[in-house]
Amino acid sequence: MTTDEALALFRSTGALLDGHFVLRSGLHSRQFFQCALALEQMPLVERFGAALAAKASSLGAKSVIAPAMGGLVIGQEVARQLGARFIFAEKEEGKLVLRRGFRISPGEPFLIVEDVVTKGGRVQETIEIVRSLGGKVAGVAMVVDRSDGTLDLGVPTFSLIRLQVETFPADKLPPDLAAMPAVKPGSK
16 A cells, blocks of 8 residues: 555545644644544455555564554554454553553564554553563554654554654744644544
8 A cells, every 4th residue: 555545545534634733742733644534444444454464564573562542443453464462552540551461471572553653652652561561562553654754663663654744832833823723633
């Protein structure tokens, strides 16, 4: 799947939004990828999952972990496509943790899967969880890399869409964004 094909699928589902958005990172942007709108269509989930699995298959990951909520649907599909085990990290008191009896074995190779990454905070938290429990992070796969590949997570990374989307601190908004009300459509 090419970037143009993936972008066309986002546009056709209304999942690529234009306006004034506040991202999870606190930065502001003119564009927002509402992956949930694209990932509510199971045939698209299967296509995106197959494309990410193909990109990451050489890593030899035996398990997939995703940060909840955004990475759940695509993470599970990538795991299915790879024939791998799937687990997820979820928030507890504002921090990602493993719950529900999930375990990580020493040396177990993991692929981390996320829907959209801008600064990589949740992915980095997930990397730390895997490593702190003795697992190995083989790589990271994401549907959308908003950093245009400039984010260095210290492991191989793969994405279907890689764009440099302008972001701005709240106190340095360009006049066009400052004139519009901000919307926070993502998870909180």
